Amino acid sequence: MRKRQWSAGNKVSLLENGEAFFPRVNEAIAAAKKEILLETFILFEDKVGMKLHEALLNAARRGVEINVLVDGYGSPDLSAQFIGSLTEAGVRFRAFDPMPRMFGLRLNVLRRMHRKLIVIDGERAFIGGINFSADHLTDFGPQAKQDYSAEIEGPVVAHLHQFARVAARVVQPSWRSMRRQVVDAPPPAGDADALFITRDNRHHRDDIERQYRLALRSAQRRVVIANTYFFPGYRFIRELRKAARRGVEVVLILQGEPDMPIVKTAASTLYENLIRAGVQIHEYCRRPLHGKVAVVDDDWATVGSSNLDPLSLSLNLEANLVVRDREFNRRLSERLQHLIDNECRCIQADQLEPSNRWTVLRNTLVFHFLRHFPRWAPMLPALSRGTAAVRL
Numbered sequence: 001m002r003k004r005q006w007s008a009g010n011k012v013s014l015l016e017n018g019e020a021f022f023p024r025v026n027e028a029i030a031a032a033k034k035e036i037l038l039e040t041f042i043l044f045e046d047k048v049g050m051k052l053h054e055a056l057l058n059a060a061r062r063g064v065e066i067n068v069l070v071d072g073y074g075s076p077d078l079s080a081q082f083i084g085s086l087t088e089a090g091v092r093f094r095a096f097d098p099m100p101r102m103f104g105l106r107l108n109v110l111r112r113m114h115r116k117l118i119v120i121d122g123e124r125a126f127i128g129g130i131n132f133s134a135d136h137l138t139d140f141g142p143q144a145k146q147d148y149s150a151e152i153e154g155p156v157v158a159h160l161h162q163f164a165r166v167a168a169r170v171v172q173p174s175w176r177s178m179r180r181q182v183v184d185a186p187p188p189a190g191d192a193d194a195l196f197i198t199r200d201n202r203h204h205r206d207d208i209e210r211q212y213r214l215a216l217r218s219a220q221r222r223v224v225i226a227n228t229y230f231f232p233g234y235r236f237i238r239e240l241r242k243a244a245r246r247g248v249e250v251v252l253i254l255q256g257e258p259d260m261p262i263v264k265t266a267a268s269t270l271y272e273n274l275i276r277a278g279v280q281i282h283e284y285c286r287r288p289l290h291g292k293v294a295v296v297d298d299d300w301a302t303v304g305s306s307n308l309d310p311l312s313l314s315l316n317l318e319a320n321l322v323v324r325d326r327e328f329n330r331r332l333s334e335r336l337q338h339l340i341d342n343e344c345r346c347i348q349a350d351q352l353e354p355s356n357r358w359t360v361l362r363n364t365l366v367f368h369f370l371r372h373f374p375r376w377a378p379m380l381p382a383l384s385r386g387t388a389a390v391r392l
Contacts, residue, residue, distance in 0.1 A: 004159070004195060004196065004197055004204075004207065005159070005195075006193050006194070006195045006324075007154065007155040007156035007158075007159065007185070007193065007194050007195070008155070008188070008193050009154050009155055009187075009188025009189065009190065009191070009192075010152060010153065010154030010155060010156050010157075010188075010189060010190050010191075010192040010193070010194045010323075010325075011152070011153045011154055011189040011190030011191075011192060012150050012151070012152050012190070012192045012194060012321070012323050012325060012328045013150065013151045013152075013328075014148065014150060014303070014328065014331050014332055014335070015126075015128070015130075015148065015149045015150060015151055016147075016148055016335055017130070017136060017137070017138065017145075017146065017147055017148075018048065018130060018134075018136035018137040018138075018147075019137060019138065020149075021126070021128070021130045021136070021149045022048060022051070022052075022132075022136075022137075024126070024151055025052075025118060025126055026051060026052070026055045028118075028120045028124055028126075029052075029055040029056065029059055029120065030055060030058070030059070031120070032059050032064045032120050032121055033064065033121055034064060034065065034121050034122075035064065035065045035066075035119075035120070035121055035122065036056070036059060036064055036065070036066045036067070036118070036119075036120055036121075037067050037117075037118065037119040037161070037164035037165065037168055037170075038056075038066070038067070038068045038069070038117075038118045039068075039069045039070075039113065039115045039116065039117040039118070039164065039167065039168075040069075040070055040071075040074075040075070040115075040116050040117075040131055040132050041070070041071045041074040041075070041112065041113065041114045041115070041116060041131055041305070042070075042071070042074040042075055042131035042132065042133050043070050043074075043075045043078065043131070043132045043133070044075070044077075044132065044133040044134070045077075045078060045079060045082050046133060046134040047134050048132050048133055048134045048136070048137070049082075049132050049133065049134075052132050053082060053085075053086065056068070056086060056091060057085065057086065057089055060086070060089035060090045060091050061089055065090075066086075066090070066091040066092065067091075067092045067094070067164075067168035067170060068086070068091055068092070068093045068094070069094045069095070069096065069113065069167060069168055070093075070094075070095050070096070070113075071095070071096050071097070071112055071113040071114065072095045072096055072097045072098035072113075073097070073111070073112055074112065074113075074114075074131070075095070092168065094168065094169075096111075096112075096113035096317070097111045097113070111315070112311070112315070112316045112317065113316075113317045114305050114306075114312065114316040114317060114318050115198075115305050115317055115318060115319040116128055116129060116130060116131060116149070116305050116319075117160065117163075117164055117305075117319050119157065119160050119161045119164045122157065122158065122161040122184070122186065123153065123157060123186050124151070124152070124153055124157065125151075125152045125153075125157045125160045125161070126149055126150065126151055126152070127149065127150055127152065127160065127196075127303065127304055127305075127319060127320070127321050128147070128148055128149025128150055128292075128303050128304060128305070129147045129148060129149065129228075129290055129291055129292045129293075129303075129304065129305050130147045130148070130149045130290075136290075142257075142287055143259070143287065143288060144287050144288075145259075145287065145288050145289070145290035146284065146286070146287055146288070146289050146290060146291060146339070147290040147291050148291045148292075148293050148303055148332075148335075149303065150303045150321055150323075150328075152194065152321065153186065153189035153190070154186055154187075154188055154189040154190055154192070154194070155185040155186055155187075155188065156194040156195070156196055156321070157185075157186050158184060158185035158186065159196040160196050163196070163198065163319075190325075191325060191327075192323055192324065192325035192327075192328060193323070193324040193325065194321055194322065194323050194324070194325075195211070195321070195322040195323075196319070196320075196321055197211055197304075197319070197320050197321075197322060198317070198318060198319045198320075199306060199312070199313070199316070199317065199318040199319075200317055201315070201317075205314075206313070208304070208306045208312075208313070208318060208320050209232070209233070209235075209236060209308075209313050211302065211320075211322050212236065212239075212294070212302070212308075213235060213236060213239050215294075215296040215300050215302075216236075216239040216240060216242075216243050216296070217239055217242075217243075218296075219243050219248045219250075219296045219297060220248065220297055221248060221249065221297050221298075222248065222249040222250075222251070222295075222296070222297060223240075223243060223248060223249070223250045223251065223294070223295070223296050223297075224251045224253065224294065224295050224333065224336050224337075225251070225252050225253070225293075225294040225308070226252075226253035226254075226284075226289065226291045226292075226293050226294065226336055226339070227252075227253075227254065227289075227291070227292055227293075227294075227307055227308045228255060228263070228288075228289055228290050228291065228292060228307050229255075229263050229267075229307040229308070229309040229311070229312070230252065230254050230255075230267045230270075230307070230308050230309060231266045231267060231270065231308070231309045231310065232308040232309070232313065233310075233313065236308065237270065237273070237274070240252075240274060240277070240279055241273075241274065241277035241278075241279065244274075244277045244278035244279045245277055245278060249280070250278065250279045250280065251279075251280045251281075251282065251340070252274070252279060252280065252281045252282065253282050253283075253284055253289065253291075253336060253339055253340065253344060254267050254281060254282070254283055254284070254289070255267070255283065255284060255288065255289045256283030256284050256285035256289075256344070256345060257284070257285055257286070257287060257288055257289075258288060258289075259288045259290075264283075266309075271347060271352055272349070272352050275347065275348075275349050275352070276349070280346065281346070281347040282339075282340050282344035282345065282346050282347070283344060283345050283347060284339055284343055284344050285343060285344060285345055286343040292304055292305060292306055292307055292308075292312075292320070293332060293336070295329050295332050295333045295336065297329075298326055298329055298330075299324050299325060299326045299329050300322070300323070300324055300329065301322070301323045301325070301328055301329045301332050302320050302321065302322045302323065303320065303321055303323075303332070304318065304319055304320025304321055305318050305319055305320065306318035306319075306320050
């Protein structure tokens with residue numbers, strides 16, 4: 001297993017919601033000269049998906065090599081015409097675990113390629129939580145998602161590039177190919193140190209969670225975590241409580257208007273335990289929160305696809321970027337503070353549901369079930385399923 005390395009000299013720009021993200025991606029695709037690698041959990045045939053489709057077709061027709069990887073669960077209903085026009089133009093289109101429906105049901109719910117990753121010509125990359133669907137645009141209405149992504153230039157792009165090429169089966173992983181990645185790294189583009197981290201079910205089972213815990217352990221002043229689905233394991237919760245108890249301001253931004261009510265129910269079972277330790281909890285109430293970002297003190301931040309729940313931390317294939325850069329941290333901190341000040345409600349201890357035998361039993365069962373989930377999750381079937389070319 002190759003240890004992930006920090007890269008210096010990067011430029012990382014924050015992109016908030018689809019209004020910022022989609023135009024930048026489409027511009028980068030339009031400027032691509034050699035290669036486009038794109039991974040996404042969700043790709044829909046709505047106005048966002050169709051604009052991406054057009055951009056990819058134009059790039060393919062001018063000779064750009066294109067590899068697209070979608071998730072079989074997240075993108076199950078793409079039409080033959082949508083995929084066929086891409087493959088006819090030369091796009092290699094693959095799906096992760098494209099299990100057919102059985103009696104109308106999708107049974108691959110626990111096997112997800114959840115990454116959102118794009119690499120253009122090995123020189124520019126995008127990573128975050130935004131899918132290619134119209135519900136990431138504010139004009140979608142009350143169910144439009146609040147989310148974040150990052151645009152990256154600089155040497156760390158080489159790590160994303162090599163990873164995406166292996167995932168797309170363009171190359172096979174080897175020591176020689178990884179060495180070539182370092183040699184061919186793009187030149188410095190800024191002052192940010194960056195670390196590309198992934199989670200899989202073989203060699204990198206807890207890399208993302210471990211980086212969070214290390215940051216919490218070293219925090220001195222303030223931690224802000226905004227995350228869609230929040231129910232981390234015992235060790236993560238322990239680090240949150242320890243940081244708060246030693247005087248660090250620990251702030252969580254969680255869903256107040258969830259896309260799935262069970263998400264809020266699960267997270268709320270942790271509220272009393274966390275608030276008692278001094279953790280501040282704010283529920284984002286304007287619309288569904290879909291972000292997976294965090295800042296620690298003045299120079300540590302992360303943006304990516306990983307939630308802080310058992311699926312993301314124990315089963316899904318995820319990707320995050322960790323950034324050490326004061327400017328990026330400042331920008332993300334400002335945007336998160338805007339949510340806290342204008343679009344969140346603070347949960348106070350006296351607002352919590354009074355404890356009774358049922359709530360104590362429920363919270364205990366849910367907590368310990370999810371606490372031990374990472375231990376037995378790898379025993380679930382077909383976690384090592386791979387990708388397949390889509391044939392029409």
